[in-house]
Amino acid sequence: MKVITVERLTKKFGDFTAVDNISFEVEKGEIFGFLGANGAGKTTAMRMLCGLLKPTSGKAVVAGYDIELEAEKVKRSIGYMSQKFALYEDLKVWENIRLYAGIYKVPEKESKEKCDHLLKELGLEDEREAFVKSLPLGWKQKLAFSVSIFHNPGIVFLDEPTGGVDPATRRQFWEMIYKASESGITVFVTTHYMDEAEYCDRVSIMVDGRIEALDSPGALKREYGAADMDEVFRKLAKRSKIFEK
Amino acid sequence: MERLKSQNRASVICTDLAKSYGSVPALRGVNMEVTKGEIFGIIGPDGAGKSTLFRILTTLLLPDKGKAYVEGFDTVKEYRNIRKIVGYMPGRFSLYQDLTVEENLKVFASIFNTSVQGNYHLIKDIYSHLEPFKTRRAGNLSGGMKQKLALCCALVHKPEVLFLDEPTTGIDPVSRKELWEMLGNLREQGITILVSTPYMDEASRCDRIALIQHGEFLKTDTPAGIVSGYSNKLWGIKGEKMASLIGDLRSVKGIISCFAFGGSLHTAVDESVINIDLLKRHLIDKGNIDVEIEEIKAGIEDCFMELAEKSS
Incomplete structure (x- = not known):
């Protein structure tokens, strides 16, 4: 089953084409890595898929809804987490969970029970009353991810979720992603850590607004004769016009 | 304090440096000696204390305890002297977003009483x-370009010591590689470079590195020295279903730790308990297919995880 279908999606800002006619599909439960250099158009594409930005042309269906005509329904059906903003620092741990549950209209009783269950699962029972700003970064990221899928979305968009996180926590975070994917949640993730690209089922690489490559990490490494994804990425990113002298 | 420069090969010295923000300790007694002309990397995750250390060394923050010297000058008493001879690129983009590339460079040159040509x-x-974009406003540059401009601005007064706080964070792999090549060239010019990064794979670009976590140095050595200090045997393990493979491996006796590293699982083992053939058979019995196991060398990230585990 397709959870994301993108057809000839394009976004222009004035005469600058940020996203240039991209098409791809993502299957249910897939971990889809969305890679690209800075300025390649990842964030713009992601904002369109989340229903936050209208495309100039082309179309996309996310979780069964048209991103342009049914943007509000898209927003309700997805989860979103970014490294820059995920939780309210001045709210307590439980308040953050319940706030998000409320925003996504999770029924009161279910929200309460699930909140207790989640705190237990994350080992954060003792931090229930703690302000989020007092938590170590690694805990915050795990909590933020759990909150982003609290309302059981079909898809979760993760924008550089592991930036700056210590090596052990970064890996624990990916184990949470695996678990979510096994439970049927589709994971759409961007990262600058090339080893993390290897953990994805499929990876797309954007260069200057276009998708230059899309396949499993294994197939991409074979195609580009590369030892790892870092090499694949560098070979592709060099095609960017920015590097033309 | 006499300037120690002439008789000392050390460019930066810290002794028992400590700093807390309220009740939160950021640095818990750091000792460090950076040799003139080397690239010294401070490697650790967010919140480890990297920026606090840089801010103390660049005289922007007072330590609670301990002493620090840059080129023989005391960071507290002789901060004016230090400010003239260091270049500092903070973690956050700190240039004037509304000025062009060219204008930013001129502003920094004139602050230091020099010229861009000098x-x-x-x-x-x-x-x-950057030249093709010299009339573009700094705010409209891509992440990689911003960092290159910031580096130019930190260099324009020919500093003796360069402090770069996470110059490659959030920057794509191509720009990261270019930035490190630039740092290599600057070292050739005799500039001492202190650089922090959360990316463990950048360690090999440094002459020496300090691994930092929770405000403490876990270890300081050359990258090769750190790697040779790894104490366990390490196997790289692959299989078709990595997620279930991790679970199976962690329940095996003799497995000390198991973490995903790109395409394979880095597994620290106690070889007196288990060998490769035994483990392979066990994993296949558990239903794993395409299992491959080989002995591998530890990298910086393996070492960091081992040292962090030991210290906590």
Whole structure:
């Protein structure tokens, strides 16, 4: 089953084409890595898929809804987490969970029970009353991810979720992603850590607004004769016009 | 304090440096000696204390305890002298977003009573990447370009010591690689470079590194020295279903730790308990297919995880 279908999606800002006619599909439960250099158009594409930005042309269906005509329904059906903003620092741990549950209209009783269950699962029972700003970064990221899928979305968009996180926590975070994917949640993730690209089922690489490559990490490494994804990425990113002298 | 420069090969010295923000300790007694002309990397995750250390060394923050010297000058008493001879690139983009590339560079040059032409040889390589965009406002540059401009601005007064706080964070792999090549060239010019990064794979670019976590140095050595200090045997393990493979491996006796590293699982083992053939058979019995196991060498990230585990 397709959870994301993108057809000839394009976004222009004035005469600058940020996203240039991209098409791809993502299957249910897939971990889809969305890679690209800075300025390649990842964030713009992601904002369109989340229903936050209208495309100039082309179309996309996310979780069964048209991103342009049914943007509000898209927003309700997805989860979103970014490294820059995920939780309210001045709210307590439980308040953050319940706030998000409320925003996504999770029924009161279910929200309460699930909140207790989640705190237990994350080992954060003792931090229930703690302000989020007092938590170590690694805990915050795990909590933020759990909150982003609290309302059981079909898809979760993760924008550089592991930036700056210590090596052990970064890996624990990916184990949470695996678990979510096994439970049927589709994971759409961007990262600058090339080893993390290897953990994805499929990876797309954007260069200057276009998708230059899309396949499993294994197939991409074979195609580009590369030892790892870092090499694949560098070979592709060099095609960017920015590097033309 | 006499300037120790002439008789000392050390460019930066810290002894028992400590700093807390309220009740939160950021640095818990750091000792460090950076040799003149080396690239010294401070490697650790967010919140480890990297920026606090840099801010103390660049005289922007007072330590609670301990002493620090840059080129023989005391960071507290002789901060004015230090400010003239260091270049500092903070973690957050700190240039004037509304000024053009060219204007930013001129502002920094005039603050330090010099001209862009004066030390142009230092920034030439880097500035050539920016030249096509010299009339563009800094705020409209891509992440990689911003970092290159910030580096030029930190170099324009020909500093003796360069402090770069996470210059490659959030920057794509191509720009990261270019930035490190630029740092290599600057070292050739005799500039001492202190650079922090959360990316463990950048360690090999440094002459020496300090691994930092929770405000403490876990270890300081050359990258090769750190790697040779890894104490366990390490196997790289692959299989078709990595997620279930991790679970199976962690329940095996003799497995000390198991973490995903790109395409394979880095597994620390106690070889007196288990060998490769035994483990392979066990994993296949558990239903794993395409299992491959080979002995591998530890990298910086393996070492960091081992040292962090030991210290906590």
